[in-house]
Each structure stands twice: as structure tokens, then as C-alpha cells.
Amino acid sequence: MAEPVISMRDVTIRFGSLVANDKVSLDIEKGEIMALLGENGAGKSTLMKILYGLYMRESGEITVDGKAMPRKFSPSDAIGLGIGMVPQHFMLVDSFSVAENIVLGEEQKASRLLLNKEKIFSMVEPLCKEFGIDVSPRQKVENLPLGVKQKIEILKALFRQTKILILDEPTTVLTPQEVDELFKMLRSLQKKGLTVVIITHKMHEVLAVTDRITVMRHGKHIATFNTADTNTQELARTMVGKDVASVHVEQSDAPLGEPSFVIDRVNTPPSEDRCNLKDFCLKLYPGKVVGVAGIDGNGQTELVEVLTGVRRMHSGSITAGGNTITENTTDSMRRLGIGVIPEDRIEQGLVMEFCVRDNIMMGYKGDPRFERHGIFRMKAVDRYVDELVGKYDVRPARRSAVCRYISGGNQQKVVLARELERPALQAVVASQPVRGLDVGAIQFTHQTLLRLRGEDKSILLVSSDLDEIKSLSDYIAVIRDGRIVAFKKADEFSKDEIGLYMSGAIADEGCAV
Amino acid sequence: MKLSSDKKARLKWKSLDVLYVLVSILLALVAGGVFILITGNNPLQAYGIMFSKAFSSFGQVLRRATVYILTGLAVSIPIKTGVINMGGEGQVAAGALTAAVLGSAFMLPLGIHPIACMLGAMITGAVLALIPAVFKTRFGSSEVVTGIMVNYLVQYLLQYLSMYTFRGSANSAQTAEVFDSAKIARVGDAQWSYGLFIAIALCFAMHFVMSRTRVGLEMQSAGLNPLAARYQGVNVGRMSMLAMALGGAMAGLGGSLEVLGGRYLYLDTYFASYGFDGIAVSYMAKNNPIMIIITAMFISVLKVGAVALDRQTNVSVHFSTALQGIFIILLVSPYIVQAIVAKLKPKRKAQLTAEE
Numbered sequence: 001m002a003e004p005v006i007s008m009r010d011v012t013i014r015f016g017s018l019v020a021n022d023k024v025s026l027d028i029e030k031g032e033i034m035a036l037l038g039e040n041g042a043g044k045s046t047l048m049k050i051l052y053g054l055y056m057r058e059s060g061e062i063t064v065d066g067k068a069m070p071r072k073f074s075p076s077d078a079i080g081l082g083i084g085m086v087p088q089h090f091m092l093v094d095s096f097s098v099a100e101n102i103v104l105g106e107e108q109k110a111s112r113l114l115l116n117k118e119k120i121f122s123m124v125e126p127l128c129k130e131f132g133i134d135v136s137p138r139q140k141v142e143n144l145p146l147g148v149k150q151k152i153e154i155l156k157a158l159f160r161q162t163k164i165l166i167l168d169e170p171t172t173v174l175t176p177q178e179v180d181e182l183f184k185m186l187r188s189l190q191k192k193g194l195t196v197v198i199i200t201h202k203m204h205e206v207l208a209v210t211d212r213i214t215v216m217r218h219g220k221h222i223a224t225f226n227t228a229d230t231n232t233q234e235l236a237r238t239m240v241g242k243d244v245a246s247v248h249v250e251q252s253d254a255p256l257g258e259p260s261f262v263i264d265r266v267n268t269p270p271s272e273d274r275c276n277l278k279d280f281c282l283k284l285y286p287g288k289v290v291g292v293a294g295i296d297g298n299g300q301t302e303l304v305e306v307l308t309g310v311r312r313m314h315s316g317s318i319t320a321g322g323n324t325i326t327e328n329t330t331d332s333m334r335r336l337g338i339g340v341i342p343e344d345r346i347e348q349g350l351v352m353e354f355c356v357r358d359n360i361m362m363g364y365k366g367d368p369r370f371e372r373h374g375i376f377r378m379k380a381v382d383r384y385v386d387e388l389v390g391k392y393d394v395r396p397a398r399r400s401a402v403c404r405y406i407s408g409g410n411q412q413k414v415v416l417a418r419e420l421e422r423p424a425l426q427a428v429v430a431s432q433p434v435r436g437l438d439v440g441a442i443q444f445t446h447q448t449l450l451r452l453r454g455e456d457k458s459i460l461l462v463s464s465d466l467d468e469i470k471s472l473s474d475y476i477a478v479i480r481d482g483r484i485v486a487f488k489k490a491d492e493f494s495k496d497e498i499g500l501y502m503s504g505a506i507a508d509e510g511c512a513v
Numbered sequence: 514m515k516l517s518s519d520k521k522a523r524l525k526w527k528s529l530d531v532l533y534v535l536v537s538i539l540l541a542l543v544a545g546g547v548f549i550l551i552t553g554n555n556p557l558q559a560y561g562i563m564f565s566k567a568f569s570s571f572g573q574v575l576r577r578a579t580v581y582i583l584t585g586l587a588v589s590i591p592i593k594t595g596v597i598n599m600g601g602e603g604q605v606a607a608g609a610l611t612a613a614v615l616g617s618a619f620m621l622p623l624g625i626h627p628i629a630c631m632l633g634a635m636i637t638g639a640v641l642a643l644i645p646a647v648f649k650t651r652f653g654s655s656e657v658v659t660g661i662m663v664n665y666l667v668q669y670l671l672q673y674l675s676m677y678t679f680r681g682s683a684n685s686a687q688t689a690e691v692f693d694s695a696k697i698a699r700v701g702d703a704q705w706s707y708g709l710f711i712a713i714a715l716c717f718a719m720h721f722v723m724s725r726t727r728v729g730l731e732m733q734s735a736g737l738n739p740l741a742a743r744y745q746g747v748n749v750g751r752m753s754m755l756a757m758a759l760g761g762a763m764a765g766l767g768g769s770l771e772v773l774g775g776r777y778l779y780l781d782t783y784f785a786s787y788g789f790d791g792i793a794v795s796y797m798a799k800n801n802p803i804m805i806i807i808t809a810m811f812i813s814v815l816k817v818g819a820v821a822l823d824r825q826t827n828v829s830v831h832f833s834t835a836l837q838g839i840f841i842i843l844l845v846s847p848y849i850v851q852a853i854v855a856k857l858k859p860k861r862k863a864q865l866t867a868e869e
Contacts, residue, residue: 348744352737353737362745
């Protein structure tokens, strides 16, 4: 075995009372691809941010190339030692060219005082060629696909002579094809002698590309596996700390009946920075889950906003239960019987300073069971909220718990309890319903959706996680540039094919529903 | 079991809040003491004069507090809804003039007259508060800037009205005295009137609205997270207009209570600083309608005491404003006070970390 290029011993860091890293020890060997695997909040990003000089550890030792690091050092010290980090959210200047972005911050390598653009281009060109980026270094970053943007981020690191490359959740925004490309690139970097660390929570990917996998949980180092000797079950168990049964839809071959919910040629006003819906059509069926797959920013957000009623559609109609509406207000959508789980529960789903009860009551405006002339009937309210808190297993089981101080999973349960227990619920729109949740809460959320499927509700699942869509959906629709470009039965729709539709490699099939 | 621990937790928070305010008051007094030292006076003696004056003429304290409570509410209701009412200054004075005019222009039956005056004052205040609110929701202009501008408009308009249109005195810019039928009775022979009870009752009413009604829930959601509120069908713009109108009505009512139960007439510039002090009152109370009763009293004690201080020493009457300022700086920089509160309870802190 090779010499460890990075060795961390008993590294501890606290944020307030939260121990984000608890005596974590980790060796990273030269020339390996290692994955740091763990759920959200397991402390993997934190650990790497300590290594990159973004956080200061409280105790513990770190050696890089045999050299002990002081407790306090800056990212530029880390870069000097050959450590590079590609952040989860890319930090590129849109109006700069590819080459300018790569050189940014290191311009002195190209020129002393005045910027010599030609020299920059000529310096970057071979780098781009070497790693198979087929766009011109002169092109602006603005409109490039996310996969290319990520490669630019990696090149940025390589330009700074990086020997140890850290990637934070690199695949969340990529299509399956782009993920393959990325992994190819990582392997070729490995051949050139680089060490790669991938921070991720996706097990399938780490099995595909890594040499070793380190699992973290609750800020602790749990185990390190050789990729060849492990499998998904073992990894999942180690990640969560207990056996997890994944939730799957049993698909039936029964033909689709009458649609219960029809979105017909909906348009939203175009805006400069966001993708609008263009003649958007989609039908939902009782007892079926329709998954909407697509690269982020292709109209998913707008779709959910239209179905919530916070973004007006300027033409088109929505029909449910025999009622057709052309003006979508929050009230009219609610009358259609839609429950919405918005993509961002903190910003859109909850008032964080409100307690569980108040957040739930927000969803029952004008319900005569809970208010009379606008005054709450507190006894009925409390009784009902207690019932929901029990049914959805919200912890702590107190209606007066302030939502900011309960865990993400429990916050989501509050949203579920409010949205899914409406009288006359017809359809559920769930947007990224498990983003940022721990495994237990993911399971609960998925089971809840499938319970409603069993109760013949129509379910629309919007997610950027293809695995989630594949395992939960009866039908999969692909959204691109504000419209549905493909609609197929889930088990007949391969991941690769979905990816081709997502990226536009297979052309639009029009209103394919 | 569950309920009792729940209550305990809430009590702990409430008591922490109170401790917080108390520590801030103490710190402000210490800092103010330094100022008094600089002016060449003995701080202890000066504070002694202030507080003994405040307690010897407690009726005056209560009379002023009546107005402060309502100008405090005028700030706290909008702020809970996410809008800032900077126009209290104009609203309180305009409400006062309205009440004085309605009270002196004609006679009405005994019970009805003060109510008509108060209602008129509330409408005036509400209309004035709606100006910045409408500008905000329609055109997106800052309600803070418009609110302050409206204050100037109102200030000079009122000056004109009290000097010419409604002038009731040969010597100064003031209206005629209101008829007896419009007056709110004083409590016994004291300086303060039953208006104080109206103000206090409104604090409890507002607390009820905020915690027990749909509209209160919606107003607060609009203030805390307008996006999430919109997702639940709350019309955020309408809520901010409603909150501003309510706030304006409170300030207007405050002005009318001083006219009907205290001064009995409107005198130009008499109400200066009542509106701005309402901001301090609300802020110190953390915008809690019930706590406002206490902080209004506190500000009132400072103001009444400061007058005595001015008379008996060479510490200016504006000293109370300085104290108020220090106090607010302490409240808006929570870390200073938090650090001190934490030091006050080293044992508890150790206990807490041990529990973890």
C-alpha cells in the first residue's frame, strides 16, 4: 500500500453544542479515489472543509505529505500544498470565458501587470484538450451545461497544481451521461497520479468509481471499506446504523384509466433568469405516481409554483374532479384538492418561527371545524394537531415545538401533515420531498406517498434524484425547457434513455402525453 | 407530564427574556451614569432625583404611559407583519387634533361623544398609516422613508390647522377646550384618566388577535416568512396594509386619549417625540403587546424623571433620550447582553454542558 498522503488523527470540531466531527481519523493514500459516504449532516463536508482550511479544528492532528499542519491555516495554504476543492455549488463568473475562469486568481502566471488574454487562452488550451473539454476556452461560461461547468471547476483546481482533488457532492446536478463522463475524467486523473476524494451520499456511484469508501455517521468515522469487498446493503447499513428496507412501487400492468388531473397547455410569462412553462401538458391518474425527471432549472420549479397557485399561468387550464380552472390562485388550487410539498421546506414550506400547531393551521383557512368568525376554536385545533403529530410521528411530540428547533425530517413531517390530511385531497405534488433528509425520514416520506397512492390519489413527484424517481414512479415524464418531452412507463424507461431526453440528445416529442 | 415540561420550558424562555431586558436596563443606567459624571454631577444622586420624582408624581407617569402604550402598539403590530410604521409621530398628533376638533365643535350625548372623538382619531391615524403601506405594496417604495416624509407633511399641516382653521386661543397655536361631554374621567383626583384602561385592554386584545385568530396568524406569517405565507394563500400586501392601518389607529387613539383625558385641547408640537418613543417602547418589549405595558411605564418614568433632573441639576432633559438610545443599542446588539447573562449564570451553563 502506498504512503498516506493525508493523515487526519482525532479531528474534532464543534458548532455550538453540535459536535460536527468527533475524533475523526482518516488516511487518504496517494493515487486513490476515495469516497466519503454519509447522510446529510454526517460531517463529511465539514471534515473536508477543515482540510481545505475553511474551518478551524478544535483538536486533532492533520499531516499532509508528512508535514504537520498547524491548527489554523487558510485555503491558500491548502492550495499551496496541492489541495483543491470543487464546491457543490459552482463558483464561476458567468460573464467570463472558460479560460478566464480557470485562471482567475492566478493571473500572475499569465502576465505581470496587464492581462494578456491571448496568453491566457494559449495556457489553458492544452489543459482543456488533455481532459477532453470540447468547448473553446474563449467561450463564455454562461450558457454551458452543468457537466461542462463542473469540468471547468476541476480544471481550475488542476491549473493550481492540485494533487489532491476534493469534490463535494459532484453528481447532484448531472445527467447520467454526465456522471459517466465525470467518472472517466476522474479515472484519467488518477492515472496521472492525482488523489481524489468524493463527498457523496449516493451509494451506487461510489461503488462505480472508487477504490475505498469511508463511511461517516453523526460526525464519527464508522468504517472504511475496500470498494471491491463491499456492496450496497453493507454500505447502507453502515451509513444509517440499521437495516433499511428501500421503498419500491409495485407496478401493475392494468391499463391507465381516465386521468383524474389534467394540466392542459399551460404557459407562464417568460422571465429573464428562469425557465417558463411552454404549452405544458401532463395528465395524472388515480393511484399512480408520475415522476418528473429533468435537469434542475428546466421548469420544475415553475410547474410546482403554478400548481401551488403562487405563479399565475397566463394561458391553459387545469382540470380535476370535473372542475376546470384557468385562473390559478392558491385558494382555487386548494379547492381542486391539491396538497403541495414544496421543494424548499425552510423557505416555502414553513414559517420557521411558528410552532407546529400554527404551521399546520396555516393550511386550514376557513375550515369551520377549527375557526368561527376568524377566531380559532383552540380545543378543536389542539386536539386535531395532536392527532396529526401522532399520526405523522413528529418529534418532539409537542404541538408547541418551534419548527426551527426540530430536525429537518420532522419539519418535513409537519409539511406532510398539513398538506396531505386535507378533506377532499385529490392530488399530491411533491417537489424534492426528501432533499436533505436522513434515511429514516426519507423512508417515512416515501411510504406516506405510497400510502396515498394506495388510497387512489394522483401523485406528481418532481425530483432531481433519478434513483428516487425510478423506484417510486409508475410513469416517468421528462421535462426540458419548460415542457414535457417524454412520457413512458417507468419500467420501460431506462436511465440512459431518460438521460438522453434530459439533455436534449433525443429531440422533443411534443406534448407526448 | 408532557404539558408540565412544556410549560416549564416556556416559562424558562419568558424569564430569560425578562432577565435580558433587566440586564439591559442596568447596563444602560451604568453607561448613563458615566455621562452624568462627565457633566460634573453625582450619578447616584441624579438617579435618586429622577426616580423619586417619578414616584412622587406617579399620576403623571401613568398619564404619559397611556400614550406610550398605544404608540408602542402602533409599531409592534406592523412590525410583526413585516412592515415598519415610522409615522407614529404624525399619527398620534393628527389623532389628537381630530379628537380635539370633534370634542370642541359640537355637543353629543355623554357616552357617545368621547367614543365619536376616539373613532375619528383612529380613522385619521389609520388613513395616515395607509399612505406608506399603499406606496409599499403598489410601487415597492420603502415604508420607512415614506413614513418619515408623511410625518413632515402632517407636522406642518397640523401647525397650520391649529394656528388658523381650528385656533381656539388668542395666545398660542392651540384648539379650544373640548366640551365636558367629550372628556374621559380622571381617576379620582389624579392626573391620569380611565383612558389608561382602554390602552391596557387594547394590549390584551391585540395579544388575543395575534395568538388566537386567523388574521393574527396570517399577519405574523407575512412578517416572518412572506414566501411561505404566500404558498399558504396569504395575501401579504393586504396583510401589511391591514397591520399598518391598525397601527395607525392605535397611535391616533393614543393622541385622542391624552386630549380627552389629559390636556383637553390640542396644542401644536405638544405631541412631539411620542411617536418615535413608541418605537423604543415596542422594541424593548420585543414587540410583545403585553410587555409593552411594562416598557411604556419604564419610558414614562424616565421622561418624567428627566424633567425633574433638568430642573434640579444641570443634566439636560434630553438625558432620558440618551439613556433610551443606549438602552436600544444594547437590545439590538444581543451578544453583549447575552455574554453578560451567560456570565451571570456560570453554574447553570456548566450544568447544561454536563448534561450533553
